[in-house]
Amino acid sequence: MVGYSNGxxxxxxxxxxxxxxxxxxxxxxxxxxxxxxxxxxISNEYYLSKGLMMVYKRPTPIxxxxxxxxRKCARITDAYFEKQSTTDYNGVYKGKYLDFEAKxxxxxxxxxxxxxxxxxxxxxEKVISNGGIAFFLIQFEALKKVYLLDAKxxxxxxxxxxxxxxxxxxxxxxxxxxxxGYNPRLYFLDAIEQKYFK
Amino acid sequence: MVGYSNGxxxxxxxxxxxxxxxxxxxxxxxxxxxxxxxxxxISNEYYLSKGLMMVYKRPTPIxxxxxxxxRKCARITDAYFEKQSTTDYNGVYKGKYLDFEAKxxxxxxxxxxxxxxxxxxxxxEKVISNGGIAFFLIQFEALKKVYLLDAKxxxxxxxxxxxxxxxxxxxxxxxxxxxxGYNPRLYFLDAIEQKYFK
Numbered sequence: 001m002v003g004y005s006n007g008x009x010x011x012x013x014x015x016x017x018x019x020x021x022x023x024x025x026x027x028x029x030x031x032x033x034x035x036x037x038x039x040x041x042i043s044n045e046y047y048l049s050k051g052l053m054m055v056y057k058r059p060t061p062i063x064x065x066x067x068x069x070x071r072k073c074a075r076i077t078d079a080y081f082e083k084q085s086t087t088d089y090n091g092v093y094k095g096k097y098l099d100f101e102a103k104x105x106x107x108x109x110x111x112x113x114x115x116x117x118x119x120x121x122x123x124x125e126k127v128i129s130n131g132g133i134a135f136f137l138i139q140f141e142a143l144k145k146v147y148l149l150d151a152k153x154x155x156x157x158x159x160x161x162x163x164x165x166x167x168x169x170x171x172x173x174x175x176x177x178x179x180x181g182y183n184p185r186l187y188f189l190d191a192i193e194q195k196y197f198k
Numbered sequence: 199m200v201g202y203s204n205g206x207x208x209x210x211x212x213x214x215x216x217x218x219x220x221x222x223x224x225x226x227x228x229x230x231x232x233x234x235x236x237x238x239x240i241s242n243e244y245y246l247s248k249g250l251m252m253v254y255k256r257p258t259p260i261x262x263x264x265x266x267x268x269r270k271c272a273r274i275t276d277a278y279f280e281k282q283s284t285t286d287y288n289g290v291y292k293g294k295y296l297d298f299e300a301k302x303x304x305x306x307x308x309x310x311x312x313x314x315x316x317x318x319x320x321x322x323e324k325v326i327s328n329g330g331i332a333f334f335l336i337q338f339e340a341l342k343k344v345y346l347l348d349a350k351x352x353x354x355x356x357x358x359x360x361x362x363x364x365x366x367x368x369x370x371x372x373x374x375x376x377x378x379g380y381n382p383r384l385y386f387l388d389a390i391e392q393k394y395f396k
Contacts (some may be wrong), residue, residue, distance in 0.1 A: 054328045056284065062260050062274065076260065076277040086254065090288065092297075095329030097290035130252045131293030 036104045036139045036146075040089070043184035053189050055091030055098060060084060086123045093192060097132035099124065100151070104139040110165040111138055113158055121158060124151040133196050137178065137188060138171065147175030148191040234302045234337045234344075238287070241382035251387050253289030253296060258282065284321045291390060295330035297322065298349070302337040308363040309336055311356055319356060322349040331394050335376065335386060336369065345373030346389040 040057075047053040066078035087101040101124070103115045116136075127134040134151035153174060157166055176195055179187040235255075245251040264276035285299040299322070301313045325332040332349035351372060355364055374393055377385040 048324065051324075051327055054324050054330075059257055059259055061257055062262070062277070064260070074279060076279070077275060079260070079274040079277055081272060081274070092295035092325060092328045092330040095294055095331075097293060097295040099290075126246065126249075126252050127290060129249055130290045132252075132290040133293075 036102060036141075037088075039185040040102050040137065040188075043186045043188065044089075044091075046184040047189055053091065053093040053098075053192075055089050055093075057089055058084065058086060083117070083119070085119045087120055093133075093189070094197065096196070097127070097130075098134075098192070099127040099132055100135045100137060102137045102139070104141055106141055107165075108140065108142050108168065110167050111140075111171060112165040113163065116154075116158060121155055125155060128152055133192070135192075135195070137186070138175070140168065143168075144180075146178040146180065146186060146188075147171050148178060148188060148195060149175045150195065234300060234339075235286075237383040238300050238335065238386075241384045241386065242287075242289075244382040245387055251289065251291040251296075251390075253287050253291075255287055256282065256284060281315070281317070283317045285318055291331075291387070292395065294394070295325070295328075296332075296390070297325040297330050298333045298335060300335045300337070302339055304339055305363075306338065306340050306366065308365050309338075309369060310363040311361065314352075314356060319353055323353060326350055331390070333390075333393070335384070336373070338366065338369075341366075342378075344376040344378065344384060344386075345369050346376060346386060346393060347373040348393065 037057075044053075044055045044057070047055065061082040061084060062079050063082050064076050064079045066076070068075045068077050087099055089102065090097070090099045092098065101116070101120050103111070105111050105115060124134045128151060136149045136151060136154055137146060138149055139146045149171060154166075157163060176191040178191050181187060239255055242251075242253045242255070245253065259280040259282060260277050261280050262274055262277045264274070266273045266275050285297055287300065288295070288297045290296065299314070299318050301309070303309050303313060322332045326349060334347045334349060334352055335344060336347055337344045347369060352364075355361060374389040376389050379385065
């Protein structure tokens with residue numbers, strides 16, 4: 001899921017702390033996440049319709065507690081959303097397996113690792129060891145910029161215990177900026193092609 | 199999902215019709231499906247733990263109607279199971295994208311197409327056109343046999359309007375029999391290797 005999804009507090013960005021109060025931040029971050037997620041989903045539909053790439057969003061896992069079977073159609077009466085134990089997206093491009101996580105931050109100066117969960121790191125490491133293509137799409141909302149960052153590179157940075165975030169300037173240098181437009185909204189296939197197929 | 203999942207009646211197998219009444223058939227087919235599904239899931243865990251292949255089962259999609267946000271943890275109070283619009287499994291082996299559907303039949307003489315939904319056919323066609331590896335795992339429960347069949351081959355057979363099923367003898371000839379054991383229960387990686395990597 002786009003947004004904050006690990007145990008660490010997502011507020012390690014000073015801009016976010018000072019800019020908005022708790023209630024407003026919760027609301028705006030939900031909207032922000034959804035909009036970035038929507039951009040990705042719409043771009044996926046575009047690429048699928050053009051026969052260029054197939055990427056699906058994994059559904060949010062739901063823990064079903066109670067089901068009422070008395071009706072014709074089984075009705076779930078008690079259930080809870082669970083945290084995604086993998087990443088949000090996977091798919092296929094030119095026969096190769098793709099797997100990625102989309103993250104959005106309000107920070108202007110860095111990407112806080114608080115945004116990434118250990119489950120996602122573990123999952124992406126398995127993707128890499130099985131030969132798949134693994135990356136992050138990172139949105140700097142305030143800067144209106146989106147970058148593709150190779151997962152191996154992010155994981156190495158993440159495992160460096162001295163680091164709690166990646167400076168924006170480093171991401172700008174190491175990542176590939178995603179061109180934005182109308183359709184697709186995010187030209188991230190171009191970035192995948194440039195990073196992994198050239 | 200393993201089992202019958204399309205609009206067509208699943209009872210086009212004469213053995214199934216005569217052998218059991220409706221209630222018993224429903225119960226036994228659920229058990230049968232679950233056991234085959236379990237065998238696949240346990241085999242996937244084995245392959246993942248050995249670092250040989252990564253395959254996940256897609257969760258059954260759930261249509262959430264009502265959520266109670268009044269508690270600390272959002273509780274779903276009304277929701278319904280939806281039909282899977284894709285296949286049940288996807289993953290990565292040696293960097294290649296894998297996608298497959300698992301089907302079980304009680305028939306001894308043939309595999310009825312009533313077991314396959316048009317959504318699954320459409321999805322697998324997209325996998326193939328994007329260069330992915332697409333196949334079916336078909337269990338003949340009464341015969342205790344499981345075969346890997348290439349999805350392109352199955353789809354060509356399915357689209358031949360004169361056919362309502364594939365004879366067992368044809369599957370035996372065209373498919374690759376999956377060795378069965380204790381761990382993994384289904385050696386389907388061997389069949390994938392033989393079919394697509396040799």
